[in-house]
Amino acid sequence: DAKTTQPNSMESNEEEPVHLPCNHSTISGTDYIHWYRQLPSQGPEYVIHGLTSNVNNRMASLAIAEDRKSSTLILHRATLRDAAVYYCILRDPLETSGSRLTFGEGTQLTVNP
Amino acid sequence: ETGVTQSPTHLIKTRGQQVTLRCSSQSGHNTVSWYQQALGQGPQFIFQYYREEENGRGNFPPRFSGLQFPNYSSELNVNALELDDSALYLCASSGDRVIGSPLHFGNGTRLTVT
Numbered sequence: 001d002a003k004t005t006q007p008n009s010m011e012s013n014e015e016e017p018v019h020l021p022c023n024h025s026t027i028s029g030t031d032y033i034h035w036y037r038q039l040p041s042q043g044p045e046y047v048i049h050g051l052t053s054n055v056n057n058r059m060a061s062l063a064i065a066e067d068r069k070s071s072t073l074i075l076h077r078a079t080l081r082d083a084a085v086y087y088c089i090l091r092d093p094l095e096t097s098g099s100r101l102t103f104g105e106g107t108q109l110t111v112n113p
Numbered sequence: 114e115t116g117v118t119q120s121p122t123h124l125i126k127t128r129g130q131q132v133t134l135r136c137s138s139q140s141g142h143n144t145v146s147w148y149q150q151a152l153g154q155g156p157q158f159i160f161q162y163y164r165e166e167e168n169g170r171g172n173f174p175p176r177f178s179g180l181q182f183p184n185y186s187s188e189l190n191v192n193a194l195e196l197d198d199s200a201l202y203l204c205a206s207s208g209d210r211v212i213g214s215p216l217h218f219g220n221g222t223r224l225t226v227t
Contacts (some may be wrong), residue, residue, distance in 0.1 A: 036216075043117075043203050043218030044156065087155060099146040099207050099216055100169055103155030 009108040010103045012078045020073040020107055027068050032091045034101070035062065035073050037084040044087065044103075047073065056068030083111045117219035119204050125225045131192045134222045136204030138185040145187045147179060147215070148203040156203055162187060192226075199226045 007024040012018040024033065034049040048055055048062045050071075055062040061074040075082055087106040118137045127130050139146050144163045148156035158171035162181035176192040185206070191198055201223050205216040 013143070041220070043205070043220045044216075045218065046215035065159070085155075098169075099144050099161050099205060100158045100171070101148075101156070101216065102158070105155055105168075106152075 003102075004090060004104055006086070006088055006104060006107045008105065009110065011110045011112065012113050014080060015077050018075040018078045018082070018087075018111075020075075020086050020109065020110065021070065022072070023070045024088070024090055025069045027090055028092065030093055032093065033062065033068075033071050034066075034089045034091050035060070035065060036087045036089065036101070036103075037082075038087070038106070039081075039084045047086075049091070078109075078111045080111050080113060085109070085110055117204055117206050117217050119202075119219035119220060119222050122220070123195045123223045123225075125227060126194050128194055128196060128226055130193060130194050132165060132224060134189040134191075134202050134204075134224070136187045136189070136206075138187065138204070138206035139208075139217055140185055142185060142206035142208050142217070144152065144207045145181055146207075147187075147189045148205065148218075149173070149198075150201040150203060150221070152200075159189070192227045196226050199224060 032049050032051050035047040036044040038044045048060050050062045063072045085106040085108050087103050089101050120135045138160050146161040147159040150156040161169040163180045178190045181187040201221040203221045205218045207214045207216050
């Protein structure tokens with residue numbers, strides 16, 4: 001599986017934008033980039049995914065570098081509820097185990113009031 | 114739509130015992146997968162079931178087994194429990210086998226082996 005590299009931790013202030021980086025230099029041409037987050041005492045929660053183009057949804061935006069070797073999850077206005085561990089994951093569409101996600105250690109986001 | 118629910122939320126077992134964890138998937142989701150999450154680490158894939166058959170397994174021994182039922186419920190069974198099996202066990206369901214379909218996770222069962 002292609003690996004991702006994320007900072008162990010990041011800090012933000014409430015109502016400010018947050019940019020969470022992810023490096024995936026060995027990404028294959030068909031790998032999708034997925035982001036999940038895990039709030040305390042909960043299971044992971046899907047945030048967003050993309051292949052080549054930038055993506056937006058109600059939760060966040062995903063900016064993908066032109067060479068696809070890195071991406072950034074953008075939370076436009078952080079709230080205290082966004083404090084969580086954020087995981088950047090590559091998903092191979094050729095993987096026969098379609099729901100097999102390879103989690104790293106993720107980025108622990110702290111949001112200060 | 115109902116979410117993914119798991120039971121029990123917490124469980125304490127003794128080394129050598131057997132345990133069964135249960136999961137109820139979202140209605141219409143034919144794929145269920147199980148993950149083990151040790152403290153401070155990301156979840157690790159155990160296996161996946163699709164329409165009641167296992168069709169993918171991570172690096173876990175055969176004493177980890179599962180069942181999936183037609184009513185969108187499933188079980189994770191662990192035999193001969195070891196201390197290192199202490200972890201949060203997560204169940205996730207998804208609607209189909211097409212990549213990109215988000216996984217919906219339950220909040221897990223916290224298993225402690227003493």
